[in-house]
Amino acid sequence: MTTMSESTSGTAPRARPTMRQVAALAGVGIKTVSRVINGEPNVSPAMIAKVKEAADSLDYQPDLHAGNLRRADGRTKTLGLLVGSVANPFYGTLHRAVEEAATARGIAVFASSLDDDPGREQGLVSAFLQRRVDGLILTTVTKSQAYLAAELRRGTPLVFIDREPAGIEADAVVSDNAAGSALATRHLLAHGHRRIAYLGDFDAIQTARERRRGFLEELGRAGVATRDIPVVVDLHDEAAANRAVLALLDSADPPTALFTSQNLVTIGAITALRDRSLQNRVALVGFDDISLADLLSPGITVIAQNPQRIGELAAERLLARLDGDRTPEHSYVVPTELIARGSGEIGPHA
Amino acid sequence: MTTMSESTSGTAPRARPTMRQVAALAGVGIKTVSRVINGEPNVSPAMIAKVKEAADSLDYQPDLHAGNLRRADGRTKTLGLLVGSVANPFYGTLHRAVEEAATARGIAVFASSLDDDPGREQGLVSAFLQRRVDGLILTTVTKSQAYLAAELRRGTPLVFIDREPAGIEADAVVSDNAAGSALATRHLLAHGHRRIAYLGDFDAIQTARERRRGFLEELGRAGVATRDIPVVVDLHDEAAANRAVLALLDSADPPTALFTSQNLVTIGAITALRDRSLQNRVALVGFDDISLADLLSPGITVIAQNPQRIGELAAERLLARLDGDRTPEHSYVVPTELIARGSGEIGPHA
DNA sequence: AATCTTCCTGACAACGATGTCATTTATAGT
DNA sequence: ACTATAAATGACATCGTTGTCAGGAAGATT
Structure with a gap:
């Protein structure tokens, strides 16, 4: 017998019970406990009941990692x-x-x-x-x-x-970052825009570069000279985007549409457009869906990822x-x- | 260059290396490897270098769970x-x-x-x-x-x-659910409202009950008869909330203010108010902050959790x-x- | 020179489980 | 009744690591 009962009385044990303790309590071998716990075949119903009762009474929880150490497949789940x-x-x-x-x-x-x-x-x-x-x-x-x-x-x-x-x-x-950007661009072109500004995230980010590429390539396919297209990148938060858009709107030849390549940039653009009361005059398409975008006025058109x-x-x-x-x-x-x-x-x- | 070579030659080993393998490669005892990996003291610099080199060359990663099995504190981090x-x-x-x-x-x-x-x-x-x-x-x-x-x-x-x-x-x-609700209620009362409708989540949820309690108790403190106060509960999604609010707005004696106890209920209320073009006539305070709530018109007043x-x-x-x-x-x-x-x-x- | 520390190092058991295998017991086949 | 087969059970080694402990080397103290 291995009972050493750490300390006290009638309540549940203080230490975490092991399979060995369950086996001792049930009066069976440790491997039998293992079989019952794992639902392996070839155990008599009487044994199963005895072991389950012992396990329950100790509130036994098998140690997945100890088992995994020995288990053949080595999976930790x-x-x-x-x-x-x-x-x-x-x-x-x-x-x-x-x-x-x-x-x-x-x-x-x-x-x-x-x-x-x-x-x-x-x-x-x-x-x-x-x-x-x-x-x-x-x-x-x-x-x-x-x-x-x-x-x-x-x-x-x-x-x-x-x-x-x-x-x-x-x-x-x-x-499909590039294709999504192309889609947005095509949409704005179809609505008659030629002077579309691009506002993007850090250029170090691969997806940001992809989105810019999709935008520029689509403009190329449409035969729009990219020379005159305002492209601002490295915008990573709302405030920076807001400033960048304000600068564009206040410039000599402001864009008639904006394509923002990311969530926070889109929000910065929205606030900038409102700052100049242009939200119903300048078009905006954003990459990434925005919650409640349909409750704003105007609602925000987006390229939604999934x-x-x-x-x-x-x-x-x-x-x-x-x-x-x-x-x-x-x-x-x-x-x-x-x-x-x-x-x-x-x-x-x- | 990066040929696949299933089982071959000079490249990194196929199986996950153990401490024993690192020890063998370094030509030292396994416990010494353990000491180096765990940064234990009393190991000569030469040993440390030798072991580290062997570990790196095998791309060795210690098995936290195996260690934990033996470790005294039994912590898995x-x-x-x-x-x-x-x-x-x-x-x-x-x-x-x-x-x-x-x-x-x-x-x-x-x-x-x-x-x-x-x-x-x-x-x-x-x-x-x-x-x-x-x-x-x-x-x-x-x-x-x-x-x-x-x-x-x-x-x-x-x-x-x-x-x-x-x-x-x-x-x-x-x-502080009840206090937050009381705060919202006090706010609406201070703006002159007496007929405030409550729209809540499943009553089985403890926090939902707390919020309702805070609302009703505050009305009680203000001496408003709760008899006439519309209280709708068990609203768990936007659509249900929308329907409930529409029903209230279309009733004989519609409320002048709404208190919604949860995110989705608040959104349902917003859409309902817009459906009746009442968003600037009927007050609304929602529990839980809503993203972009400040860009809506009117902006949505909320009780924000943290x-x-x-x-x-x-x-x-x-x-x-x-x-x-x-x-x-x-x-x-x-x-x-x-x-x-x-x-x-x-x-x-x- | 002999002894005492202190520092290094590795052999070995143990952690809690499962795989293997041998042994016991029940079931069937003649 | 007696063996052949299958089912049930447990002893034991083992998984990859750390705790314990003992022993050897190096330096310090007398």
């Missing part, structure tokens, strides 16, 4: 998700979709924010890896993700989201890889969608 | 966060605050959504416990959380957020408990704040 920020609703929705697919298979999700900090990215990835996650879904901000090559070779599935990987071959799920679909697809790919899918790595492109709400349908007022 | 939904920006912000505090101490965060499902709550808690989280920060939807008593007794710190625990004594961090502060406090309490804080359990109340933006300052139009 855990996965890591690395996004820009969990406070960002775009990533929140994506996270939810990933969680849904994971939970359905008993997989728990670690979520962390990397905050545009390459050092933080590597630290968080390392923290996940030390906890032996079964796979990783991640946005990246490092120049190259070659540091993950060894891990990938060991069989840890990696799915990149939002931005494509560099220096390594792996699955990716991204939005974070839920991105999350679903990323999770689906990851789980498929875990199930042994060995098809070549692939980049999945999730289409964007133009939602017309008014601001993008304003014509050029000469 | 992992914590579980259970919220309504990670897609909800309120919880996203809270999550971020928790993550910030956790990451600073090398603690990784599991996040899951319970979706108002009591069964799911218990399943997720169990999943966390099996992964031996060091502590739990959680919103609950079960009637009683007595099922967690044994775990609490074992020393796993529990911090309840948003709603207070039942059937168990533990720390909690909650918003999810970041809730997250910070919850994390702070949890970490303190982990550090050995044995002070009695306590409920921390985070104040709410009224943000006046226009809709709540409309007077009663008789």
Whole structure:
């Protein structure tokens, strides 16, 4: 007998019970407890009942990691998700979709924010890896993700989201940034605009560059001289965007339409247009949907991404890889969608 | 260059290296590797260099869980966060605050959504416990959380957020729901309203009941007969709220002001007021802040909660408990704040 | 020179579980 | 009744790491 009863009386035990303690209480071998807990076959009903009763009375919870140490497949039923920020609703929705697919298979999700900090990215990835996650879904901000090559070779599935990987071959799920921008541009051109200003995020961000490319290429296809097109980049917050738009509006030859490449930039543009009471005179299309955009006047026309679909697809790919899918790595492109709400349908007022 | 070469030659190893392999490569004992990896003292510089080189060349990552199995303190440097939904920006912000505090101490965060499902709550808690989280920060939807008593007794710190625990004594961090409602009510009364309608969420939700209580008690203090006050509850989405508000506006004696107890209900009320073109005639104060509320016309006056502060406090309490804080359990109340933006300052139009 | 510290180092058991395998017991087949 | 087969059970090694402890080398003290 191994009873040593730490300290006191009749209540539940103070220490966390082990399988050995359950076995002792039930008067059976430890392996039998293991079989019952894991629902393995070839255990008599009487044994099952005895063990379950002992386990319940001790409030026993198996230690997944101890088991995993010995288990053949080495799976921790855990996965890591690395996004820009969990406070960002775009990533929140994506996270939810990933969680849904994971939970359905008993997989728990670690979520962390990397905050545009390459050092933080590597630290968080390392923290996940030390906890032996079964796979990783991640946005990246490092120049190259070659540091993950060894891990990938060991069989840890990696799915990149939002931005494509560099220096390594792996699955990716991204939005159709250039095509979305082209769509927005075509929309504004179709409404008669020729002088369209572009307002973009940090040019260091891959998706920001893609969006700008889509915009400029579409103008090229339409035969609009890009020489006269105002392109402002490196706008990362509302205040900077507001200032940039005000400067454009106050210039000698102001644009008749604005294309903003990101959420906060769009909001900065809205406030700037209102500052000059031009919200019904200058057209605006923004990349990324904005909540309540339809309640504003005018409603804000946007190119909406589909974070839920991105999350679903990323999770689906990851789980498929875990199930042994060995098809070549692939980049999945999730289409964007133009939602017309008014601001993008304003014509050029000469 | 990056040929695939399944099982071959000189490249990095296929299997995940263990400490034993690093030791073998460096030609030292395994315990010495352990010392170097964990930065323990009393290792000669030459040894440190040798071991580090071997570890790097194998791309060795220590297995935190294996170590934890043997380690004295039994800490996994992992914590579980259970919220309504990670897609909800309120919880996203809270999550971020928790993550910030956790990451600073090398603690990784599991996040899951319970979706108002009591069964799911218990399943997720169990999943966390099996992964031996060091502590739990959680919103609950079960009637009683007595099922967690044994775990609490074992020393796993529990911090309840948003709603207070039942059937168990533990720390909690909650918003001042009743006081916030009273504040909103006082605001509307001060602007001359006497006929104020209340539109609330499912009455099964504790916070929803608290908000209603704060509203009715404040009316009582002001001597307003609650008999004539329209109180509609069990509204959980925008569409239901819209219908309820339309019904009130179309009634014989419509209210001059609305108090909506939750995000989606507030939005439903906004659309209903617009449907009747009454957004500048009927006052509205909503519980929970709404993004872009200041860009609407009128701007929406709200009682804002402080999810970041809730997250910070919850994390702070949890970490303190982990550090050995044995002070009695306590409920921390985070104040709410009224943000006046226009809709709540409309007077009663008789 | 002999002894005492102090510093380094590695052998070994242990953490809580599961895989393997041998053993016991029940069931069926003749 | 007696063996052949299947079902039920537990002893034991093992997963990757850290705690304990003992032993050897180097430096300090008498």
